[in-house]
Amino acid sequence: MSEVRTLKVALLGCGNVGAQVARILIDDAEALAARSGARLELSGIAVRNVDTPRDVELPRELFTTDADTLVKDADLVIELMGGIEPARSLILTAIQNGACVVTGNKALLAQDGPTLYEEADKAGVQLSYEAAVAGAIPILRPIRDSLSGDRITRVLGIVNGTTNFILDQMDSTGAQFADALAEAQRLGYAEADPTADVEGHDAAAKAAILASLSFHTRFSLDDVYCEGITKVSAEDIASAKEAGFVIKLLAIAEKIDSSDLGSGISVRVHPTLLPREHPLAAVRGAFNAVFIEAENAGELMFYGQGAGGTPTASAVLGDLVSAARRLVLGGPGRTETTTGHVPALTIDASNTSYYIGLDVADQAGVLARIAHIFAENGVSIEIMRQTIHRDSASKVESAELKIVTHRASEAALAATVEAVKGLDVINSVTSVLRVEGV
Amino acid sequence: MSEVRTLKVALLGCGNVGAQVARILIDDAEALAARSGARLELSGIAVRNVDTPRDVELPRELFTTDADTLVKDADLVIELMGGIEPARSLILTAIQNGACVVTGNKALLAQDGPTLYEEADKAGVQLSYEAAVAGAIPILRPIRDSLSGDRITRVLGIVNGTTNFILDQMDSTGAQFADALAEAQRLGYAEADPTADVEGHDAAAKAAILASLSFHTRFSLDDVYCEGITKVSAEDIASAKEAGFVIKLLAIAEKIDSSDLGSGISVRVHPTLLPREHPLAAVRGAFNAVFIEAENAGELMFYGQGAGGTPTASAVLGDLVSAARRLVLGGPGRTETTTGHVPALTIDASNTSYYIGLDVADQAGVLARIAHIFAENGVSIEIMRQTIHRDSASKVESAELKIVTHRASEAALAATVEAVKGLDVINSVTSVLRVEGV
Structure with a gap:
């Protein structure tokens, strides 16, 4: 190891993930050097306040508030500050x-990725971000490299551990959303302000990144339809469960090629029913998983820990070692391809099955009238099941109708639901949820 | 696309996978060119007999029996002939x-990989083989690149679809091995001579490759302990099922660091019990999956189709596009690291839990005598369950004892089983199986 080169590594940010990255860079220096072909020297850690207590004990002299100077002197820069500025300027x-x-x-990647990718291409350096989607799970590199000779048709991801934990709690205990959220907060799976997670914003950013890599076209957050889990009720979950489904918040990117809906990519995040036997249905608690359908490879699934300091640090260090190998061997930085020019479609172009729950009057002919409305709107019914609730004197108290449709467009479904609501025999529409994996 | 370079691609072999690779190279030429940055021209297909009928219609003029000439004129060579020679010489x-x-x-990789890797390193060219393990599933690149900053501690793989199909059939229908094998042969999941699959040889070759990449050290087939599924009985499976387990043929590579057993890597293939709630337990039919445990990333699983012409072609083309990108951009070929010098351990160094089924006499004190033998041999019992079978007159016909141990060494277990067999109260030892995932 006499002639080994040293590469200076600047770390920006020292939160949950950053602190673990620093620890591993120091503790595992020898193994990382062997794998990189270069000594990776942590030259400094830029933070807002040097005196903030950290999760991990780290040499005090590494800390600095002068991120600019640190970055200018580095061969490799790890940005884990989060937020748009100053992260964006420092990366540039x-x-x-x-x-x-x-x-x-x-x-940052979902908002301004295209600028960053172009600048990196121009400069011939590598910009990698495996940790941005699904934490420890190697998913971006397999999409970009391993599937580069295939055509991905659909990506379904459980990419937010907080919402998966909440939905899983609701499913296993029957809790309402608010109670499951409180439990998640108590256990540290949800933040005090859970908006970014429960409203689906975090998943939407990841959906934009997954869609961009999967379809070789740059999509931003604006292209993503986003609906969170705050309106999912314990009754929705119980009713889905009874019908053999589980509700997951999915990030979906899929190729649509249809004469009515247009051709392009539908990128969306919303609560989705999955059959209990689907591989994604078994992803419990705060775990993440990404399910990919490709023309040649068929179905693939990648599963693991989606968050947490140490697991996410693993993804960061994988990128770092790969970048260091490239620098040592003199290879090119550019490995991304964005040769596609496919448009992003709005949610109206999505074409899925729907699950609809109705509270109806128990009158002769109700089913026929409802079925007629579905047919008129071009929405085909796959399963229709009626449950009658009676009181102790066997008089009908209410009737519940559950319908699973074949694939239909968002617009046709919305028109159907509107028309059904207008029927005098309908007490209420209790659920309208999308279904995947059937 | 005016100045696009053309790279000549030679294909060696045109079986199940090769024919699909050729088809995709021709049909998807435009997309592959966009992703590679070069036109990938299929310059020829070397086969033993030009007139053999193929699965796919391909231009007759591409076929040749002169593999040598074809290879010498190619920028990229895809070897899908199988077997050791002439594949080895042509690759060199x-x-x-x-x-x-x-x-x-x-x-070939399991037998003579080290020679090939060294020659490729010397020549500065890329040698890639994603298709060699778990067909369509991107697993080698994630291990080599994405986990390069982590330390893998254990790999458990379902890497042979034939045996997984057979065990799954036995589990779901109660069939004996011979009947499930016949069904697999009828459906095309098993070959007429199923030896390589059912004896575990195919899985052992994959275990050697997985172990080499995971532990940065070159292991060959000789380092792998191998035990197939021919001795797994319907009774073993029923008994495991009753206890909450499923039996899978696993390829295992794990780091052992023990004062008694030695330090190094245990690489092995054998029928293994897994708890039904383990993510690998849900891998059904001919699917494959690889479960990885790493120090920082935690638990990861990669799931998909392990065989089949089209899925495996996806992996071949992913490697081809990646290699072409490197050639176009002028980067280095070498991306593998074998910096480790850890020894391969024999099966005696493995340290797992065991499941033992015993047919015993129903006498007072039997349990105590058996427990005493386990304790004497240093094998700790986790669960012991006795089931008494009685005839119609309520007389004891036989008693069945099921024992799950804590982790113990192979040697201690073998000594325990020998000593137990010597007891006069033991009618027979019905099962001795290894357990993972508890």
């Missing part, structure tokens, strides 16, 4: 100085 | 001529 400075950049900043 | 010729090589030849 690093790229312009010829440093390779590793980031986990999904919000 | 390709490497020495500066061509990048993509192969799916697990037998």
Whole structure:
């Protein structure tokens, strides 16, 4: 190891993930050097306040508030500050100085990824961000490299551990959303302000990144339809469960090629029913998984821990070692392809099955009238099941109708639901949920 | 696309996978060119007999029996002939001529991989083989690149679809091995001579490759302990099922660091009990999956189709596009690291839980005598369950004892079983199986 080169690594941010990255860079220096072909020297850690207590004990002299100077002197820059600025400017400075950049900043990538990718391509440096989607799970590299000779047709991802934990709690205990959220907060799976998770914003940023890589076209957050889980009720979950489904918040990117709906990519995040036997249905608690359908490969699933300091640090270090190998061997930085020019479609172009729950009057002919409305709107019914609730004197108290449709467009479904609501025999529409995996 | 370079691709072999690779190279030429940055021209297909009928209609003029000439004129060589020779010599010729090589030849890699890797390193060309393990599932690249900053501690793989199909059939229908094998042969999941699959040889070759990449050390087939599924009985499976387990043929590579057993890597293939709630337990039919435990990333699983012409072609083409990108951008070929010097351990160093089924006499004190033998041999019992079978007159016909141990060494277990067999109260030892995932 006499002639081994040293590469300077600047770390920006020292939160949950950053602190673990720093620890591993120091503790595992020898193994990382062997794998990279270069000594990876942590040259400094830029933070807002040097005196903030950290999760991990780290040498005090590494800390600095001067991120600019640190970045300008680095071969490799790891950005784990989060947020748009100053992360964006610092990454651009690093790229312009010829440093390779590793980031986990999904919000920045979803908002301004295209600028960053172009700058990195121009400078011939590598910009990698495996940690931005599904934490420890190697998913971006397999999509970009391993599937580069195939055509991905659909990606379904459980990419937010907080919402998966909440939905899983609701499913297993029958809890309402608010109670499951409180439990998640108590256990540290949800933040005090859970908006970004429960409204689906975090998943939407990841959906934009997954769609961009899967379809070789750059999609931003604006292209993603987003609906969170705050309106999912214990009754929705119980009713789905009875019908053999589980409700998951899915990030979906799929190729649509239809004469009515248009051709392009539908990118969306919404609560979705999955049959209990679907591989994604078994993803419990705070775990993440991404299910990919490709023309040749068929169905693939990638499963693992989606968050947490140490697991996410694993993804960051994988990117770092790969970038270091490239630098040592003198290879090119550019490995992304964005040769596609497919448009992003709105939610109206999505074409899925729907699950509809109705509270109806028990009158002769109700089923026929409802079925007629579905047919008129071009929505084909796959399963219709009526449950009658009677009181102790066997008089009908209410009737519940559950319908699973064949694939239909969002617009046709919306028109159907509107028309059904207008029927005098309908007391209420209790659920309208999308179904995948059937 | 005016100045696009053309890379000549030689295909060696045109079986199930090769024919699909050729079809995709021709049909998807435009997309592959966009992703590679070069036109990938299929310059020829070397076969033993030009007139053999193929699964796919391909231009007759592409076929040749002169593999040598074809290879010498290629930029990229895809080897899908299988077997040791002439595959080995042709790959070496390709490497020495500066061509990048993509192969799916697990037998060759497991037997003589080190020579091939070294020659490729020397020549600065890329040798990739994603298709050799778990067909369509991107598993080698994630291990090599994405987990390069982590330390893998254990790999458990269902890497042979034939045996998984057979065990799954036995589990769901109660069939004996011979009947499930016949069904697999009827459906095309098993070959007329199923030896390589059912004796575990195919899985052992894949275990050697997985172990080499996971532990940065070159292991060959000789380092792998191998036990197939021919001795697994319907009774073993029923008994395991009753206890909450499923039996899978696992390829296992794990780090052992023990004062008694030694330090190194245990690489082995054998029928293994897994708890029904383990993610690998849900891998049904001919699907494959690889479960990885890493120090930082935690638990990861990769799931998909392990065989079949089209799925495996996806893996071959992913490697081909990646190699082409490297050639176009002028990067280095070498991306593998074998910096480790850890020894392969024999099966005696493995340290797992065991499941033992005993047919015992129903006498007072039997349990105590058996427990005493386990304790004497240093094998700790986790669960012991006795089931008494009585005839119609309520007389005891037989008693069945099921024992799950804590982790113990192979040697301690073997000594325990020998000593138990010597007891006069033991009618027979009905099962001795290893358990993982508890």
